[in-house]
Amino acid sequence: MAGVPSSSSVPTTPLLKDELDIVIPTIRNLDFLEMWRPFFQPYHLIIVQDGDPSKIINVPKGFDYELYNRNDINRILGPKASCISFKDSACRCFGYMVSKKKYIYTIDDDCFVAKDPSGNQINALEQHIKNLLTPATPFFFNTLYDPFRDGADFVRGYPFSLREGAPTALSHGLWLNIPDYDAPTQLVKPRERNTRYVDAVLTIPKGTLFPMCGMNLGFNRELIGPAMYFGLMGDGQPIGRYDDMWAGWCAKVICDHLGLGVKTGLPYIWHSKASNPFTNLKKEYNGIFWQEELIPFFQSTTLSKESTTVQKCYIELSKQVREKLSKVDPYFGKLADAMVTWIEAWDELNPSTTAIAPEANGAADKK
């Protein structure tokens, strides 16, 4: 079980150990880190402890980490701490905000190392790094998937002018074993397991939205960080289990606007724990109805030419959320406020990092 990390392909993927933080939300314990040790130990961990701040979370020895509980979040953000969820793994986005690194990898504490069809342990972090360091191809679909993978290329008919691709902002990994289903599907198919290893990474095309799962996710914090707000969930909120969905919709709209790419597919992790479907149903209940409005909203949203940074895009988006979604539920008015608070907090904690995407508007025309 504890094993040798799977061999990197040639050329070797850089470790990026001083450029990447691993953000882990937890309420219980971090035993799962033992299995990840061969892969995670070189990296700095940011642990966001949810729930009772007086509980002591044991971090296995040998890891370099910083840990924040609710008291720390309140102390650091003051009144702006209201934007960070409590009693929900959405609190992880606090970790994104306090990180000083270029890349983030976030993983749930019930996710373990998976094996590929040859039986080799999968170094998920290495694959995310490969995904993030190679371009995405959002402007035209490549039928052989990621052309930057070893052994693949652009197919006949793929325009040469689009072969440089776009910088990859997000790398969305998948899960073997317990699939990320909603509560109704879980209730109908309690025994279904994802056993299919799909050996592909692909870019989600520009203009296409997707349900982003936060269980196994990498991103370039400098390119897209401020858009990765996981919303108001959990305690005192009418919704849960839509934190990552919300961030995914916002981030994708902004990536599309700024000419950035989103990849999905490899790597797989092994998702070990199925949460209680009845609990999930109570959390998701509003989301199941609201998503019918939310997705058309995000699909039809446009951002102005003047929004040339992620922060500006996000503030513009928050205004549209307030204008158009408050009628769905007053919650969205609160969420719009929280989105603004988040950006203010982000800019306070990260004063010098206002990244302007290289082809903010040129790429928008390029589809």
Place this chain on the structure above:
Amino acid sequence: MSFKINDNEVDIVIAALRPDLTIFLEEWRPIFSRFHLIIVKEPDLEADLQIPHGFDHHVYTKSDIERVVGASLIDFSGHSCRYFGYLMSSKKYVISIDEDCLPARNAAGHPIDAVAQHINNLETPATPFYFNTLYDPFREGADFVRGYPFSLRDGVGCVLSSGLWLNVADYDAPTRAVRPNERNARYVDAVMTVPLQSMMPLSGINIGFDREILGPALVPALRLKGEGKQRLETMGDIWCGMCAKTVSDHLRLGVKTGLPYVWRNGSGNAWESLRREWGGVKLMEEIVPFSSR
């Protein structure tokens, strides 16, 4: 919304660019023999076709093409001859595979039934309006993931199934010239819907489609100057694919890509083809922005 396609609703269309179809048809026999085959003899091919016994088939030749389309502007020579087969078919579904492709084999060494997979892709809904991260939710063992709106879970009809190729991938001439030894060895066990408004290069090497709905969009209208008989030199299928996807998007119908794989042997000299294909490469730079809006 899934339904069953019967064998008698399907034609398999084969473009015969070389006269001897024996190896091709014998390898595909276990899979093809249930179906009616339409074989279109490339108009410039003079030798007689060699077709093994036991296939229910019809051959169309140059004289048929001249009789039916006469002095039309459509050139059915080279790889375009298959479109004549699409025209002449009276079936609802057509599956077409290049004659330098054999069945791919699974890990146990058994031939993969590419026809059954195309049929399955066409029988089950497509999901173009929102991306499912577990790919085709209608495959066994998969489903829609959390965050997928229930109102979109019926999906829409799939009218085009675009398959892939192991061994010799469908690269263009410049890529093939630069990487002559590269082989596609990666079997990606997925079918997925190409999202709405996303364009893709349709490879005509291994496809299935609903002829009644999409047939009129598959016309060999784009031919390159000096286009020869090598796949590397053609863009006709790419053009058809752009038209087909635009039409499908407008009609709210779906296009799937991924499985099935075929084992492609390929042929042709990339450097020779480069001279002919580069015009098409330039054209794509104009075509893509046009098709995208």
